[in-house]
Amino acid sequence: MARKISFDPIESSPTETAPRAPMANSRPLMGLERSIKQASALGAISRSLGGINEKSKRADEIEQQLIKGQVIVELDPGSIDASFVRDRMEASEAQRSEFRELIRNHGQAVPILVRPHPQHDDRYEVAFGHRRLQAVKELGIKVKAVVRDLSDEQLVIAQGQENSGRTDLTYIERARFAANLEERNFSRETIMASLNVDKAALSRLISFSKEIPGSLVDQIGPAPAFGRVRWSELAELIGDNLKKAKLIAGSADFAAMDSDQRFEFLHKSLSPKRPQSEQEVWSAKDGTKVARLSRGSTKISMTFDNRVAPDFGDFVKSRLQDLFDEYRARKRA
16 A cells, blocks of 8 residues: 655654545635635645746646655556546547557656545545556556545646646547536636636636537547637537538548547538539630639639740730720720
8 A cells, every 4th residue: 555645734644544534624726816724735836827837837847846755656557546527538549659658668757646546445546647547557567656635626626737737638628627527516716726717718618518419529539639719610510410410420431530530521521512613714716725714602713824825814914904994984884
């Protein structure tokens, strides 16, 4: 059994085995005006994030402060469960393979953060480091971890801030994570701290998560190349064509694509078809095909073939004012 480290000053033996109940007064939230009666390491981290500008540095700061001065232990990855609230969607096999090989070749540089499982003795629950844990499981080796007593609130803040700090979650993952937390009755303040967003941004995330059926989002995947604007466009298209969207997403060809390709394909398939422009060839009296006209709903374009009539396009351009004047004169007549 690994040694546990508490957020608060040690008041009991460090070898105690019973998980500590969540602390009622411990609210390590970021950016709140209310006072925090019991300071904690995670609370200090949350409050310090405001002064860090670069997202990658912010995530490093979170991890380093959480593990600084703590005992790093090696655990059996089979004894560790995922967080009780899902933030990530499933990674592709290529992504898992890349991360797995990185750890195989260079080792696990940064430990994961876990807490003693609140329902099961001798088991743990991940706060952050899910990808590291999965890679280590697949490699069949022990995982380096820091064990801390965390309340549910502290766990989701650590989980969310570490991912948000790295801009690691895609837009749709952030929206679903926010909605999942609200469904579990976490306060808006806790969710705001977890995702490092303000009240308005959080409301948009939660609202958007309801616009596309969850089963369809699972089939599309995280789509890292697409943000709020494109997802909003897709949501509108799906709302008008839900039956068609489900049919497309259920096909084997759709499943074989990567997530970004699935998003793009579904967006394109549901978008209204643009009328194709009519093609027309203009020929001289001797049959020479000099120019090609393309007629659309709002414009006509003309292309000259310099191989057939060199410089004819420039000649027409030089006469455009005369032709326009003649056009206007006829319109007035």
